[in-house]
Amino acid sequence: MTLTETKKAFATLGKFLSQFSEGNTIKNESVPHNDTFFDDFVNLIQLSQSHNGWFTPEQVYFATQSWAEALTEDNLDKWLSNYIINYTEPKTVGLVLAGNIPLVGFHDFLSVLITGNKTLVKASSNDQHLLPFLAKYLVTIEPKLANRIKLTEGKLENFDAVIATGSNNTARYFEYYFKDKPAIIRKNRNSAAILTGNETKDDLIALGEDIFRYFGLGCRNVSKLFVPQGYDFKEFFEAIFTYGDVIHYEKYANNYDYNKAVFLMSNFKLLDNEFMTLKEDTSYASPISSVFYEYYSDLDSLQQKLEAENEQLQCIVSNGLIENSIPFGQTQKPALWDYADNVDTISFLLEI
Template sequence: MTKQQRINAFVKLGELLKVQPEDLTQIIQLAQHKNPWYTRQNVERALHAISSNLTAEKLNHWLHNYPDIESTKTVGLILAGNIPLVGFHDILCVLISGFKAKIKLSSDDAGLTTYVLNRLKQLEPDFAAAFEIVDKLKDFDLVIATGSNNTARYFDYYFGSKPHIIRRNRNSVAVITGQESPAQLEALGHDIFDYFGLGCRSVSKLFIPKEYAVAHFFEGIAAYKDVSEHFKYNNNYDYNKSIYLINGDKHFDNGFLLLKQDPRLASPLSVVYYEEYGSLEDVEQELKQQAEQIQCVVSEVPLNIQSPVFHFGESQCPALDDYADGINTLDFLFANP
C-alpha cells in the first residue's frame, strides 16, 4: 500500500466510527459488561476523540514530512487497557507509517480494539497482512510497550536489546490561579472525571494559590456528581474517605471527590491531591523538577515548562502529534525503517 492508500483507509474508519453502526453499538453494550469502567459514555467519548483526528486534512498534515515507505519490519505493541481504546494511537502510528504490527491487547480491552481492527481490514483488505493480534510477542524488530513502573522493569529486561519505547506511570496536573470562571472550572471537571480519572491525562493533582477558597472549586465541578452513581467509583470514594477519617487526615469532601494536601502526583481513584503555592514561578520550578512523571498540565495561564500544556477541558482530547511521554512515535519508527 502507498501512504495515501493507508491514509484513505483510516479516513474511512474515522467516518465509520463517527456514525457508530449497529454492530458497534452492540460491542459497546457488551464492553460495559466485560469491563464496568468502560461505560457507554466513556467508550463513545474515546470513539469521538479518535474519529475527530481521522480526517484527511489532519492525517495528511501530520504525515507530510515523513516518507512513503512499506517497511518489512514488525513492531511489537503491548497495549494498556485503563481507558477504552487507549492503544489506538500506537496502532495508528505503526500501520499508517507502513510497518507491520503484532499486537498484545490488554485483558481489559473488552473487544473494542479487535472490532476496530476488523473494521479496518474490511475497509482496506490489504491491511489484513499488516497486523496480527497475539497472545505472546515474538518475532518482532521494534517494540512499543505501555505499562506501570513495575511492568516497565520487565519490559526493559525482555525488550531492552530491541529499539523500543517503554512507557511508565505518568500523571497530569492542573494549575489554578483563583481567577477562573465557573465555566472554566466546570471544564476542568472533564480533565478530572472523564474516564473516572483512570487515564494518564487525567488530572490527579491541583496546584492552588495560598488561601484559595476550595468551595469555589467544588461549586465549579458540581455538575459531575453523577459519577458517584457508578458502583466501582463510589466504592473507591467510600474506602478512601473512611481511611482518611480513621487516620484523622485533613481533607475536603464534596460528596463525590476527596481533596487532600499531598506532595505526590499520583492520587487514588476518587481523590485529587493538592499543593498550595506562593507564586507561579514556584509552580513552574516544581513542574520542571517532576517533568519525567508528568503527562500534561492543564492551565488557563501561560507556563514556562517543558510539559505540554492544555486549556481546561482539553487534556483528554490530544491531537495526533500530542505523543505520550513526549516521545515522537513517528520519529522513532522512521529512525528504524
C-alpha cells in the same frame, strides 16, 4: 501498499466511528460496510461494560467520538506532513497495550500502520474487544492491511521493535525483556492543573471534565491541583458539582467510600463534597475519587518544580500560565501529533 491507501483506510474508519455518539447514533448509508459492521459495533459498545466495568457506554462513546474527530484526511495530512515516510522495508512492531481507558493503545496501532510497518498486538485483558473490531473493519476496507495486522494472546515473538505501556513495576520487566530491541517503554504518569483563583466558573466546570472523564483512570486525567497560598476551594466545589452523578456509578462509589475511609482512619485532613475528596499531598498519583492539591508561592518556582518532575507528568492544564499547558477541558482530546510522554512515535518508527 502506499501511504495514501493507508491514510484513506483510516479516514474511512473515522467516518465509520462518527456515526456513534451517546443518544445520537445515526446510520449513514454512505459509509462503507455498514451492513456488516454498524449493528455489531452498537452491540459491542453496549456490551463493553460487561467486559470491563469501567467501560460504560458513555465513556466508550466519548472515546469513539474523539477518534472520529481525529481521523480525518486533513488531520492525517497535517500530522504526517513533517515526516518522510517510505514503505520500502516494513518492520514488525510489537505493541503491549494498556487497558485503563477505551482504545488507549489505538494511537500506537495507527502509528505503526501509517508508517508502513506491521503490528503485532498484545491487547490488555481489560480491553480485548474494541481494537480487534476496528482492525477487522480496517481490513475489510483495505484488504492489503491483512498481512500487516496480527493480534496475539501469548508472548511477543519475532518482532523488530516494541512499544509497551504499563505501570512503573511492569516497566522494569519490559526494560529487561526488551533490552535487545529498539523500544518505547511507558510508565505511570499523571496530569496536573494550575489554578490562580481568577478562573471563571466555566473554566472550573471544564476542569471537572479533565478530572472525571473515564472516572479519572487515564494518564491525561488531572489528579493533582497546584493552588496559591490561601486558595478558597468554594468556587471549585460549586463548579464541579456538575459532575455529582458520578457517585451513582457503583464501582466509583465503592472507591470513593474506601479511599475516604482509608484517609480518615489515617487522620488525614480532607475536603469532601460527597463524591470527591481533596487531600493536600505532594504526590501526583491520587486514588480514584480523590484529587491531591499542593500550595505554591510563585509561578516561577512552580515552573521550576514541574520541569524537574516532568517525567512524572503527562499534561499540565492552565489558562496559559506556563508554556505548552493545555486549556481546561481538553486533556482527553489529544490531537494526532500530541504524543504520549512527549516521545515522537513516528520518528521512532521511521528510525528502526
